[in-house]
Amino acid sequence: MKDSERYFEMLQAGGALHHEGLFAPLGLDASDPRFRDNGLSMVSGFGFIGELEAT
Numbered sequence: 001m002k003d004s005e006r007y008f009e010m011l012q013a014g015g016a017l018h019h020e021g022l023f024a025p026l027g028l029d030a031s032d033p034r035f036r037d038n039g040l041s042m043v044s045g046f047g048f049i050g051e052l053e054a055t
Contacts, residue, residue, distance in 0.1 A: 003026065006025045006026050007026065009025065010022050010023070010025065010026065023035075
């Protein structure tokens with residue numbers, strides 16, 4: 001199965017699965033602190049983190 005197909009399956013599952021179950025087929029471990037850190041690093045360039053810290 002292609003990554004894009006796994007991604008669309010994750011989106012289709014919506015709230016039916018726990019977040020760890022959603023990300024596992026994509027090879028992502030949501031319990032790993034690096035998962036969160038990498039996600040924050042990705043969005044930090046958009047300025048959202050600075051806005052949150054300012055409030």
